[in-house]
Amino acid sequence: MNKVTISLKRLLPALVIGPASWLGPYVVMNSLFLPALIQKIDAPNKVQLVALFSTMGMIFAAISNMVAGALSDRTWSRFGKRAPWIVGGGFCFMLAMIGASLCYNIPALLIAWMVGQVALNFMVAPMVAWIDFAPEDYRATASSAYGGLGMALGNNGFNVVGALLLSQFRLGFVVFGIFAFIGTLIAVLIVHEPANLDEEHLEKAPKKKHHFSWHTISTVFPRxxxxxxxxxxxxxxxxxxxxxxxxxxxxxxxxxxxxxxxxxxxxxxxxxxxxxxxxxxxxxxxxxxxxxxxxxxxxxxxxxxxxxxxxxxxxxxxxxxxxxxxxxxxxxxxxxxxxxxxxxxxxxxxxxxxxxxxxxxxxxxxxxxxxxxxxxxxxxxxxxxxxxxxxxxxxxxxxxxxxxxxxxxxxxx
Structure with a gap:
């Protein structure tokens, strides 16, 4: 089976637009809108509640990241193995953030935010794998586009605009949720990942059985x-x-x-x-x-x-x-x-x-x-x-x- 390779003309713009589109809205909502909404709902306990949301978010994010990566690796479709999960995650993230904007109590907001965390990682895990689509001699260039430009724009570029909506943070959830979906969709369309339906027959091939043992577990991470x-x-x-x-x-x-x-x-x-x-x-x-x-x-x-x-x-x-x-x-x-x-x-x-x-x-x-x-x-x-x-x-x-x-x-x- 030949490795999928996508030209840098398509891959590099997508590796900038993609991470910027999910990370930017997340950073704005996590650092500005979420604390502002928590303060509006329960000001006396705002510091402890931010910590609670972060702890729960870590748990949901860690689990969903691993699940999303595994599902993406085992996906066969006319749109490839990454694109369906990225688009689906982006759409669900948008809905979750719109839902967060409508919350007026902490339990409802916590549920909406956790759904958003899961959806977000169903975008992130498959998108990082786009770097593997780069030509062999240009993987560092692809990695730099993702981390150096895309992540920089996501980490800082959106907060400039987000600060303008700080006084209208409920509207901010909606605006940035929609932006995350549209931005990731554009990135997916630019990459235009090829179909991989021809890989599905490999799953039917006989598999070598691996017996469960401590040695098997210990080899996952080297000493x-x-x-x-x-x-x-x-x-x-x-x-x-x-x-x-x-x-x-x-x-x-x-x-x-x-x-x-x-x-x-x-x-x-x-x-x-x-x-x-x-x-x-x-x-x-x-x-x-x-x-x-x-x-x-x-x-x-x-x-x-x-x-x-x-x-x-x-x-x-x-x-x-x-x-x-x-x-x-x-x-x-x-x-x-x-x-x-x-x-x-x-x-x-x-x-x-x-x-x-x-x-x-x-x-x-x-x-x-x-x-x-x-x-x-x-x-x-x-x-x-x-x-x-x-x-x-x-x-x-x-x-x-x-x-x-x-x-x-x-x-x-």
């Missing part, structure tokens, strides 16, 4: 001596994610309750995301080519996480507009470098090249897990010691994440 660098990259991703999302997950409350920006809250959020968007796009365009020319990969990825630690420290020390700008510069540079190159670094340290899709999926799941546990950790320290403590969390986790990346041995620099 530390073999997979050391991969595990360090995964740990680094988890710590980097917690360090980043500990602040971004509570950015609305940090602006209102810690920095006391008042009427300047909306403009401050727009300023941060505007600066981070510009730097993210610049890194998406230039970080990959420069890294290829200078033959460096580990150092920019490792230091990108340390830049996030510096950003958290700056915002804590300088609680004014200057501090906000410096924070955005360091965070934008850090996230821009990270999004552009971390997927490539992961590809370099995968311990079993015959299971690239599996290890990529586990690595990308680290992003979902860190987004979910970061508000839990941050919410706990905020409840115990106030908003000042969240910057210590961000600094510590980001710093450890960078150290893990710089400790990788198989990638020299």
């Amino acid at each position: 530390w001596s073999i997979g050391r660098d991969y595990y360090l990259a995964l740990i680094g991703k988890l710590f980097q994610g917690v360090g980043n999302f500990a602040i971004t997950g509570y950015i609305l409350y940090i602006m209102t309750d810690f920095l006391h920006r008042g009427s300047q809250t909306q403009s401050s959020i727009q300023l941060i995301n505007g600066i981070m968007l510009v730097l993210g796009i610049l890194m998406g365009f230039f970080a990959g080519p420069v890294a290829d020319k200078l033959k460096v990969l580990k150092f920019p990825v490792g230091f990108s996480t340390i830049f996030l630690a510096i950003a958290a420290l700056v915002l804590f020390l300088f609680r004014n507009t200057t501090g906000i700008i410096i924070y955005a510069l360091f965070a934008g540079l850090g996230m821009g470098l990270w999004n552009a190159l971390d997927n490539l670094l992961n590809l370099e340290v995968i311990p079993d090249q015959n299971r690239v899709a599996f290890f990529l999926g586990v690595y990308n799941l680290g992003n979902t897990i860190s987004q979910a546990i970061a508000p839990v950790i941050a919410g706990t320290v905020i409840s115990l010691w106030g908003y000042s403590a969240v910057f210590g969390v961000a600094f510590f986790f980001s710093l450890i994440g960078g150290i893990c990346m710089l400790s990788i041995r198989s990638v020299k620099k």
